Amino acid sequence: xxxxxxxxxxxxxxxxxxxxxxxxxxxxxxxxxxxxxxxxxxxxxxxxxxxxxxxxxxxxxxxxxxxxxxxxxxxxxxxxxxxxxxxxxxxxxxxxxxxxxxxxxxxxxxxxxxxxxxxxxxxxxxxxxxxxxxxxxxxxxxxxxxxxxxxxxxxxxxxxxxxxxxxxxxxxxxxxxxxxxxxxxxxxxxxxxxxxxxxxxxxxxxxxxxxxxxxxxxxxxxxxxxxxxxxxxxxxxxxxxxxxxxxxxxxxxxxxxxxxxxxxxxx
Amino acid sequence: xxxxxxxxxxxxxxxxxxxxxxxxxxxxxxxxxxxxxxxxxxxxxxxxxxxxxxxxxxxxxxxxxxxxxxx
Numbered sequence: 389x390x391x392x393x394x395x396x397x398x399x400x401x402x403x404x405x406x407x408x409x410x411x412x413x414x415x416x417x418x419x420x421x422x423x424x425x426x427x428x429x430x431x432x433x434x435x436x437x438x439x440x441x442x443x444x445x446x447x448x449x450x451x452x453x454x455x456x457x458x459x460x461x462x463x464x465x466x467x468x469x470x471x472x473x474x475x476x477x478x479x480x481x482x483x484x485x486x487x488x489x490x491x492x493x494x495x496x497x498x499x500x501x502x503x504x505x506x507x508x509x510x511x512x513x514x515x516x517x518x519x520x521x522x523x524x525x526x527x528x529x530x531x532x533x534x535x536x537x538x539x540x541x542x543x544x545x546x547x548x549x550x551x552x553x554x555x556x557x558x559x560x561x562x563x564x565x566x567x568x569x570x571x572x573x574x575x576x577x578x579x580x581x582x583x584x585x586x587x588x589x590x591x592x593x594x595x596x597x598x599x600x601x602x603x604x605x606x607x608x609x610x611x612x613x614x615x616x617x618x619x620x621x622x623x624x625x626x627x628x629x630x631x632x633x634x635x636x637x638x639x640x641x642x643x644x645x646x647x648x649x650x651x652x653x654x655x
Numbered sequence: 656x657x658x659x660x661x662x663x664x665x666x667x668x669x670x671x672x673x674x675x676x677x678x679x680x681x682x683x684x685x686x687x688x689x690x691x692x693x694x695x696x697x698x699x700x701x702x703x704x705x706x707x708x709x710x711x712x713x714x715x716x717x718x719x720x721x722x723x724x725x726x
Binding site: 404468472473572575576578579580582583634637638641642645 | 707710
């Protein structure tokens with residue numbers, strides 16, 4: 389767009405989809421079409437795996453810096469998420485929760501990493517896949533822990549309510565447990581990263597346009613806007629770093645809450 | 656994006672959809688801070704629950720955000 393303006397083209401913003409769609413460069417036009425998003429996703433899982441393999445390859449009693457950093461992550465997930473939400477059962481779920489947390493977090497971090505600048509989690513496919521995985525998991529765990537009938541009975545007919553109230557309660561529970569849960573889980577992660585990516589793109593375009601493209605850099609028109617945007621950019625990047633970490637944390641803690649809810653029915 | 660009525664609608668969807676969650680987040684975080692100030696020893700538990708609550712309230716605002724692209 390800016391290139392067009394610099395050569396005298398018209399001012400118009402491209403459709404928002406252009407920020408999120410990439411041409412496949414391998415196996416195009418097949419089911420396995422491979423584009424930049426898929427490459428980044430693979431890279432993220434590789435990075436998370438390698439980080440932990442290197443950190444814990446030769447564990448020492450007095451940990452080095454990398455080992456203590458990774459230990460801090462695992463301990464945070466064990467104490468603050470798994471045990472706090474699920475009680476003593478949480479220890480079994482720490483590996484899964486750590487995997488989900490690191491995968492989502494690294495994917496979110498790609499939003500602000502220079503020269504990558506694209507979070508794969510801002511494409512619906514990745515959050516939707518993770519949400520479907522969690523959905524199948526917590527239903528499966530519930531059926532395994534309470535039996536098929538027991539799980540659906542305790543979920544759809546929570547004990548302790550008057551009989552007549554179930555006419556109202558059961559549809560609400562049905563929708564909130566089996567429709568809204570996976571939907572919100574996916575949409576929350578997706579929309580946060582989508583919004584973050586759009587905001588960062590807009591602020592970078594603003595800086596570039598008002599500080600370098602000639603007709604706009606006139607002091608009375610655009611220069612102050614460019615300076616304000618330049619000052620705001622580091623703050624926004626910091627904000628997006630916090631959002632990325634927070635969304636990974638929330639995704640993990642909600643996974644723990646859903647699994648914990650399937651393990652222990654409400655009394 | 657031409658200046659048709661649809662773009663105004665999309666803006667309204669997000670703007671109106673953000674009001675409720677905004678009020679909700681204000682109440683939620685305010686009350687959580689109040690609880691943490693009253694009982695600092697329960698801060699960890701309050702914080703975890705607060706983030707959970709934020710996640711649920713925020714989802715409503717984000718539905719509005721996503722819907723504004725669909726509308």
